[in-house]
Amino acid sequence: MLRFPLWKVLLILGTILIGTLACVPNLLNEQQRAQYIPWLPIKPLNLGLDLKGGASILLEVDPVELRQNELRNTNRSVGEKLRETPLIPVVSRNPEGDAVVVRLRNAADKPAALERLKTLGKPPVGAIGVADYYVVSERADGAIEMRFSPAHFDKLQMDALSSSIEAVRRRADNSGLVEPNIQKQGDSRILVEVPGLNPEEMETLIDTLTQTGVLTFNMVDPAANIADFTPTVPRNNRVALPDDSMNGAIEVVFLDSIIQGSDLSGARQDFDETGQASISFSLHPAGAKRFGDETRKNVGQRFAIVLDNRIVSAPVIQSPITGGSGRITGSFSIEEAEQMAVVLRSGALPAKLKVAERRVVDASLGADSIRAGVTASIVGVGMVSLFMIAAYGLLGFFSVIALILNMVLLIGILSFFGATLTLPGIAGILLTMGMAVDYNVLIFERIREEKRAG
Structure with a gap:
């Protein structure tokens, strides 16, 4: 036995x-x-x-906006490179079409500028078989032009899809969704499936997932002539943007930002002194120091809080802001402030996500299954x-x-x-x-x- x-x-x-x-x-x-x-x-x-019913959303990265965003980042990098010692003064540097165009003040600086900008597009040391990120050339009118190499833009699209998937996953988690299924589909699309979601909740989720969430703090240029600018089109290292706190009136801000969304260490929905919904934020130490230094130099000036190419508010700097935290105020509802806080906590998308397809599986079909x-x-x-x-x-x-x-x-x-x-x-x-x-x-x-x- x-x-x-x-x-x-x-x-x-x-x-x-x-x-x-x-x-x-x-x-x-x-x-x-x-x-x-x-x-x-x-x-x-x-x-x-x-089985439960819910929402299925197919998102795709907008290649046009991805290119524009990368051009703006490149323009910022060009400015930093030319400001290195010895300084190379410029008349203008702006994204134009598919390139960043730099016009120098002194023609004698052109060889040094070309050499310096070519190093900007070199791949990391040790990278084998990787082409230069940019093609730097001199135009017939004497300006310097920087264009993406085809290989760089292909890599940019792949990286954008990967980072978009991570940002979508963080936003879904921060929104309190239970077991969302988020996966890559093809070379440029993201499939998001959320069980138990009704059509109204799906629309709110789409707004949260597709908002680019690019936050910057930029100094306002009080001397700029608004008539010289086309909204959202850069000119002379400045750009005109609509100000939501002034009923859409146009303000001109400098392109170079004081801090960016990546400098944030946290964001949450809050209320200001009047009981109006707002977003409280805190900065990483490096961002807090940079923000403190810039506000110390610009007391009495205005700076714009820009989210997705729209000015949320443009307060006057009353005194240096050195605490590493602040509050974004505006005409927000509690739901809008919470949604914006989720977006800021989760990080910006490299480009806007477009909805390629959306469908709702009825709960009764799930019950039948x-x-x-x-x-x-x-x-x-x-x-x-x-x-x-x-x-x-x-x-x-x-x-x-x-x-x-x-x-x-x-x-x-x-x-x-x-x-x-x-x-x-x-x-x-x-x-x-x-x-x-x-x-x-x-x-x-x-x-x-x-x-x-x-």
Whole structure:
């Protein structure tokens, strides 16, 4: 007679007990779970889009805006490079079309400027087979022109997709969504699936995910003639932007920002002294020092808080701001302020995401899928159980008990790890049950052969 060590029996019984406890929340509703098992930290299985219903959103990176954003970043880098010692003075530097165009004050500085800007586009030391990021050349009118190399823009698109996926994932997590499915689709698209989302919630989510979230603090140029500028088109290292705090009036700001969104260490929805919704933010030490230095030099001047090419507010610097924190005020509702805080906490997108496709799976369709899956499971397990008992008698009965425990443990493990169950997942569980029975059939047939052989 077979005998098993006590520790092995206890281990098996303990595993079955833990698996059963992990499986129990799936059999109770939320009220019953709170009433009967509040001490159990394990939650029921999350249901996928095809079982629970919800939203499916297909996003794609806007290549035109990606190019424009990179041109602005390049323009900023060019300015920093030319301000290195010895300073090379310029008449203007602006993005024009698909290039950054620099016009020097002194023609004698051109060789030094060309040499300095060519180093800006060199790949890192040790990079093998990597072409220069920029093509630097002299135009017929004497200006210096910097264009992206084709290889650089291809890499830029790949990097933009990867960073967009991470930003979308952070925004989804910060929005409190449960088990969103976020994955790359093709070379330029992101698929976002969120179970249990209704059409109204989907629109709010789309606004949160697609907002670029590019935050900059820029000094306002009070001497600029607004009539000389076209809104959002850079000119002479300045740009005219609409000011939402002044009913859309145009303000001219310097392109070079004091701080950027990457300098933020945190952001949250708050209220100002009047009870109006606002966004409180804090800065990393380096950003806080830079902000303090700039505000110390520009007391009495105005600086603009710019979000996605729109001025949110443009306060006057009353005194140096050295605390490393501040507040963004405007005509926000609480929901808008919370959404903006989520976007700022999650980081900016490299370019705006466009909605290529959106669809809502009705919850009733998900309920139909659940009923169909449960029915298929019961019928499948029932027919297998009848066959096993009819073919193998008591041994078949034991295999059915083992089959049920197998299913309980499998669902318990999935619940323990917070997995998401989909319709293909139900099919996978049924396949697992079939394979488990198949092994039992092989064992039982071998037992029969051994008995016949004596």
